Amino acid sequence: MLFLGRGDYLLAKLFNLQVLTPEREFFSGDVEAVWLNLPDGSFTILANHMPLVAPVAICDLKIKQNDEWRVAFASEGFVEVRRDGVLLFLQTCEWPDEIDARRAEDAKLRAEEQLRQKRSIAENNELRIELARAMERLRVSRLRK
Amino acid sequence: MSSVSEIRRRIQAVEQTKKITGAMEMVSSGRMRRVMSHIEYNRRYFRYIRNAMLEIIDTVNDPDSVNHPYFTERENPTVTYVVISGDKGLCGSYNAQIITAAENALREHPTAHLITLGNVAEDYFVRRGRTPDIAMYGIVQDPTMKSARSVARDLMRLFDEGLTDEINIIYTSFYGETKGYPVTTRLLPIVVGDYNDADIGHYGSEIEYMPDRRAVFDRIVPQYIIGLLFGLMVQAYAGEHYARMNAMHSSTQNAGDMLKALKSQYNLARQSAITNEIAEISGAALAIDGK
Numbered sequence: 354m355l356f357l358g359r360g361d362y363l364l365a366k367l368f369n370l371q372v373l374t375p376e377r378e379f380f381s382g383d384v385e386a387v388w389l390n391l392p393d394g395s396f397t398i399l400a401n402h403m404p405l406v407a408p409v410a411i412c413d414l415k416i417k418q419n420d421e422w423r424v425a426f427a428s429e430g431f432v433e434v435r436r437d438g439v440l441l442f443l444q445t446c447e448w449p450d451e452i453d454a455r456r457a458e459d460a461k462l463r464a465e466e467q468l469r470q471k472r473s474i475a476e477n478n479e480l481r482i483e484l485a486r487a488m489e490r491l492r493v494s495r496l497r498k
Numbered sequence: 499m500s501s502v503s504e505i506r507r508r509i510q511a512v513e514q515t516k517k518i519t520g521a522m523e524m525v526s527s528g529r530m531r532r533v534m535s536h537i538e539y540n541r542r543y544f545r546y547i548r549n550a551m552l553e554i555i556d557t558v559n560d561p562d563s564v565n566h567p568y569f570t571e572r573e574n575p576t577v578t579y580v581v582i583s584g585d586k587g588l589c590g591s592y593n594a595q596i597i598t599a600a601e602n603a604l605r606e607h608p609t610a611h612l613i614t615l616g617n618v619a620e621d622y623f624v625r626r627g628r629t630p631d632i633a634m635y636g637i638v639q640d641p642t643m644k645s646a647r648s649v650a651r652d653l654m655r656l657f658d659e660g661l662t663d664e665i666n667i668i669y670t671s672f673y674g675e676t677k678g679y680p681v682t683t684r685l686l687p688i689v690v691g692d693y694n695d696a697d698i699g700h701y702g703s704e705i706e707y708m709p710d711r712r713a714v715f716d717r718i719v720p721q722y723i724i725g726l727l728f729g730l731m732v733q734a735y736a737g738e739h740y741a742r743m744n745a746m747h748s749s750t751q752n753a754g755d756m757l758k759a760l761k762s763q764y765n766l767a768r769q770s771a772i773t774n775e776i777a778e779i780s781g782a783a784l785a786i787d788g789k
Contacts, residue, residue: 373543375728407708408717
């Protein structure tokens, strides 16, 4: 297999991907590659990846299927790479056209405003995540076709 | 026998009520169906996440290396009960069952803390002079991930700060044999022995953890708690609407039966009124003739 960087490669081999959230099954099917963010950088999973469990950061999740990249918003969670496929557990996951951009904008402003006020450390962390979530949602929502 | 106009008014009242109960039944069945799909996926999500967590525990040679506070049972625990009831009545025995279960639990642990989700449970315990330590509002009407996250965060904080050593959720199950009945589930601490149905150990030690087991574990545990809590909230919500749907269905049916009975009463009353009138007229005519 010839690797050309960032998930572009020849002779694509498929593997099963399931993206699960507490609310729904977001995605299930055979894909060529998955691109996501781990806390210390971006990460691409191809077929026959070694078994792995790792936390996933809030990011734009990219799924390559039929030679085409699809992008979705992914909230924090973790990924489990198994011999028989990849399981992705996320708090929420949305396609660009499912995102309510105005709501995300409101959430962003609210989180920023609350961050400006002094809060406890725990609350501060929570708000930071809230803000990251809102910003990523906004970014992904702009990819709408 | 009541007069014709009286019966007519009763018929109108019953018809109005029947319309309302019919509409409530429709609304509840719609809401229930909306969250039903959540329940199925939530169970799958939850089962996977639980197995992933147990796999980590299972593959650790030195259990202390993942010695998470949420897995440690404390001695002489201060117990907290979180009671999930409805915000409204008119749903059969749904609220009554939950309150009975909560009462029983509180009788066993008289010193336990009480947290209520839902107005009905709060009102009941306030009336009984057992004011809940915390009452949360606006959550049972619309169980979302957002509210599950905030409730889970608050509960974890109580546990972290040592204000409570054990958190139990009393909710109405919507799955399996216990469907429609109140169930008590332990949220914290997580006791591995609570789950004997997990299938673990497929991959064993060949899994790599990034950056390390501990970090992954710390990440999974809150997700597990949020996922579990969301699942319970959704089940309670579906259970409430299931109960309301059934209650309203039988109300609508009863209203139909009542209408039938009232209508025959009405006809009887109307007929006897007419008979009376005719009797009076013919009586009067006879009296005139006889003059």
